[in-house]
Amino acid sequence: MQTYTIEEINDLLKGELIGNTTQRIEGPEQLNHAKKHHITFIGSSKYLKLWNDSKASAVLLNDNLTLEPGDNRAIIKVKNADLAMARVLELFNPPAPEFETDIHPTAVVHDTATIGNGCKIGANCYVGKNVVLGSGVTLYPNVCVFDETTIGDQTTVWSGTVIRERCVIGNHCIFHTNVSIGADGFGYRPSDDGRGLTKIPQIGNVIIGHHVEIGANSCVDRAKFSSTIIGDGCKIDNLVQIAHNSVMGRSCIMAGHSGLAGSVTLGDGVIIGGSASIKDHTTIESGATVGAGSGVMNNVKAGETVLGYPAQDAKAMLKQWVAMRRLVKK
Template sequence: MADARFYENRGPFSLADICAYAKISLPENSDGKALVHDVAALGAAGPIDISFFSESRAEKDFRATRAGWCFTKLDLPRAVTKTVTLIPVDSPSRVFAIVAGLFYPEHELDVCEQDAAIHPSARLGKNTVLAPGVVIGAGAEIGDGTRIGANSFIGKGVAIGRNCALGSNVSIAFAFVGDEVVVQSGACIGGAGFGFSSDVGEHVKIPQLGRVIVQDKVEIGANTTIDRGALGDTVIGEGTKIDNLVQIAHNVRIGRNCILVAKVGLAGSVTIKDFAVIGGGVGVAPHTTIGQGTRVAAMSGVMRDLEDGKSYSGIPARLGKVFFREVATLAKLAKTRKSADHE
């Protein structure tokens, strides 16, 4: 469920009104006057919330969900659950995106009118330093000893811990930042994730209603972007160091004391466990896990889960010893072919 510090819920709405807004049929034997209070992920939803189920990897959460209502595919057996009112639709993710927009119409950007650069309700700790042009939104909190560079933006409700250092032109929204965090110039934390439900001829934006959690002693490089979660959080673990020009997508979870070198790109819902090292230019596919202490060589492409404590290289990434054996074998084959061509 969306954090009220950052998002305004326009609900509740009756089930009948929701179905009419989404242009779908009211499910059989359901109470159209029942009030739906919020949208939520399957694992977080309660009896007054509505969710959706569209992918097999979420089946465990679907079986255990406490949601009151759930959008599902048309071919899902209705006897699969007795506690949830199922709403069969052509595209559960698309309908959910439409309904989420009904509850949270102003979800995309933190744009609020205010007369002063520092909102009167913002709270600044002792010995904070604000360079010229800094804007701080309503309800934001800045910890003792934190310094913020010129023309940086701190959105409404954002909390930044003690003794942090932010460069110029930094943007932080929909986020909580721990103590002793360093953010270099141009970084953007809390932007909307790149999430769409695509049908023929149309891409429907899925509202990004989560947050970014940056734990203590993290360093974030220049022009790095960290997207907020879709329904949950994007988390950067304590002590992790992130280089310049890194892209971290929605719902990524990075463990403690990891290293991400420049131009790494992490797709949505990637998990990186503690002490992993990701070389420059590595791309990681969505919903994959990189194990604890694992090392991935520069310019590799990670397409599947990687085991703990091992080194990987190449596209697709495989064990380093396998990759270099393949390289050596290809070099020998090329040399043999070259010799044959000259005979």
């Protein structure tokens, strides 16, 4: 087990060390579960009162907060405790599962596929015709990559993920378990005789930029024509739906159970809260935020925060909720 002194951790973080502890740190933990061999963090004043009852020997503390360390306990003051804890987590992050062979004998790799240096392909994977894997790509067991797809350097694809044909994936991406990339978009129209539905062929693809992370069981559908696009640095939670021909700018965030209908456009840095739904052909401009559980029916301006169902300016919606509560009380 790897352990560190509080001085070694502070050297990494370049914070201000207050107090001291002789206890070696064996890992991070939240305040109310921490033991004496743990380091914890406090980023908000509302958690300061929990420090005295916590058994942690050390805490990362936002530098705008004040706290007494106590006997044989230490505080590391940092600008942002959340980001500092992320660096501490990296110290204790267990290694990824190891591959006994670079390409497992049960994997099926088409003769025309191009496999870059240092790739790992796990048991029962399928790599199709004319697929290109860049350097250092990792496919964990039971991943399928279909024909003519390109995956960039150092991308990791976890088990159960299916990447359909003609997709283009960037460098340093992470797809967690059971992600679906490039399945048919949801396109149907009533048939001429009115007795059924006609399926609209979806002949486009999906293009995903660099440093994109997609959570487990999320779906990114291919376009009817052209491409469904996810920009560089986007982070997508579990159980998210991104429909055909949607376009996401750079560094957008989508929380769990949220969804984009067809042909939605997000600017750069858009944040979509959990379980929010975005109507088709809607544009949400750069820097806007959609509150959790909201239903966006109209375009959202840059930097605006919207809330509610249907979504509107957050301040206006909160005033409505207060007014309705007062009516109920009467």
